[in-house]
Amino acid sequence: MAMRRKSDLPEKTCATxxxxxxxxxxxxxxxxxxxYCSDRCRGARGKAxxxxxxAAG
Numbered sequence: 001m002a003m004r005r006k007s008d009l010p011e012k013t014c015a016t017x018x019x020x021x022x023x024x025x026x027x028x029x030x031x032x033x034x035x036y037c038s039d040r041c042r043g044a045r046g047k048a049x050x051x052x053x054x055a056a057g
Contacts, residue, residue: 006022009022009023010022010023010031011023012034012035014035014036014037014038014041015035015036015041015045016036016037016041016042016044016045017037017041019037021037
């Protein structure tokens with residue numbers, strides 16, 4: 001199997017923070033079900049995402 005460039009990997013947008021994230025090998029079998037970029041976003045799924053300007057202060 002040839003190496004793939006990271007730019008060639010599938011990409012999704014996180015349902016919580018809205019940032020794009022790419023496929024990971026550990027998600028290979030469940031990629032269709034993955035909705036969040038991290039455990040932090042998965043844990044915060046019911047809450048509003050913090051805005052950068054709110055965190056400043």
